[in-house]
Amino acid sequence: MDLFVCAGCGAELSVPVERVALPAEAHCDAGHRWMPPLMEPGTYAVDPDPWGRPWRTWEEIGASGAAAHGVYAPAYGIPTGPRNVMVLAPGDTRGTRLLPERSGDSCLGMVAGDEPSLLCADCGLGVGFREDDCGIWQTVRYAPGAVVRRSLGVPPPAAPVLPLPPVDLEGDWDLRWSAAAGAALARLLAASGGRALCLPAGLPAVMFGRTVERLLPAGPPFLTVGVAGPGLPGTGADIVLVPSDRRTGEPWRPAGDAVPVPLPAPVWAHLARSGETSPTPVSGTLPAQVVRDDYPHPDRPGYLFRPDHRTLRGTLARMPEVRRPWLRALYDRL
Template sequence: MPAAVPAGKIPLTGAGMGEWSLGDVFVCAGCGGELTVPLARVALPVGARQSVGHEMLPALMEPGTYAVDPQPWGPPWRRWEDIGAEEAAARGVFAPVPALSYGLPGSVVLAPGDVRGTVLAPDRCGGGCLGLDGSDGPNLACADCGRPVATRIDDCSYWQAVRLHPAAVRRRAGPARPGADWGTVGRELRELRERGTPPVEPGGWWSPHWKAAASVALAHLLVASEGEPVALPGGLVTDVFGRALARLLPPGVPQRTLTLAGPGLPAASARDIALVPVHPQTGEVWPPAAGTPAVPLPADVWSGLAFPHDRSRLPVTGGLPRGVQRDDPLPLRPWRPFAFDRTLLLHTLARLPEVRRPWLRRIHDRVCELPWSSSLF
């Protein structure tokens, strides 16, 4: 199984970054007791709803950061058959899902190590395999007043996180500072060639963070394609998206080209589909030229595609005998083709209004019907 890489790792929260809401502390809405250390707000990691095999995974969020999930999360749940398409659409879901959360939107997501002043509720710790999965509802209570305030998730398959429940906490704002502009983001994105999340892990597995990012992006890319073939630029972009687009879109002469666009790169044309970065603090999508559809990617994944860094297998001068490769170390290579996260792809597609178009709904339904052994997943 792949070695765990934190899905929430966003290196751009370092010096000069992530300071636009520095030092927020969350307190119990009942008694005012402090529940967290001071935190800086960042964009919600794209893998917040990802599950990865039967693995014990690390924290979703970097220490000292938090994100707000705009979608409903947690129990109670209602089955699609009991809701109906009209009510689901009113809640922002436009294609069938097994069940729909009727929890509150706006849960605050942070690393478990940043929580303070809480105690575990023993009667709400069921349902997990090797840890807590949150299926019983809030399992953390305020240590001062006993009010349920949060849910901790640390079971296998899930990125570890604590979700503060929006109705149970209040934010005590810290000092606000200007966020980084796109020029600053662009300069640091280039540095991610050295310190970003690599696409392939040492064991030859594709990074689960990259899988999450690409699965969400694929949903937006299908919308932007308008159901027509898309030309790809080659390299890692084709390695990631090529097989899926060839299987899900019809054959023929491509009408659009998938192009990387963003800080430090030329502007995409109106006939392109632009792969663009998401601002690591605000979640803002890089705006391409007018009329160019945008497909968002987390900043570190976008940087890995836009500014690929690969170690040469040749010495600086001279050469090696034929058939001999350097091993200090060799570039990481995957042992199998890229595989998407079916759950995240379907979750994203179901929440895009365009999925109601017949051609895209057919793709959605095809993905639902594919066997788990499919080469796409």
């Protein structure tokens, strides 16, 4: 577990928090809607990519300048701010003072502006930014030079992976599934080598099928896609959907030559499990083989699933493989 303190005076700026991988949905397109916190309580992530201002256009900095910031294909706006910004849930911060007047151009809330909107309450040092505008996950981002990460020498508590249903409590496709599908689809396309893919039936076909059919040629021959992970060897598949490690983000490694494509562990856990998948827990227990029939909403919404387009393009743009002519052509078609 870690604690963030002010680099200027040493005042504590957070509760004890556990480092985890940055969620796949961090940069998804949420539209005009209120958003909850990005990070789970008691966790933080380090964003390895440049974040925030100044923003540059592809034409302004060119291909080599964009590549220096981790972008390998034309993008609508390239952030050239600091790397390794710490991302927390607002409720896990302590000892800060908010200056709303330092918000950038926003709609219904706050976004990052030119100066830090969060100051250390003790010494007044600008330590980070608060964001909570419509369509933006609620976050606090601490600048790496303004805070110090102090290890508490205490291991984080065990955190079991709970399956995440694809439908949220309002009956819509869960935004986290859409973002996970966008990130995984970028890696599926790269792993395909431009060849046809044969997807397993069920949710994988729902998540990726329409885009794969539109962008890749029809088979046969096919590269086969399977699901693999703890307890699922995925034998015989050329490409396997696997869980990513909650803390590091690294994909589970299958045996053999199959190419792993990571999914967030809660998404993968639902994809891989069978049997009852009720999204609402109940007290007590039911007899064996009895399935609940009081679902609060349908298993799937009444409209088609769409991988998050911003996450798909953003993931592809940050993959060096996108410079291959065939993959760049797919990227341009998106």
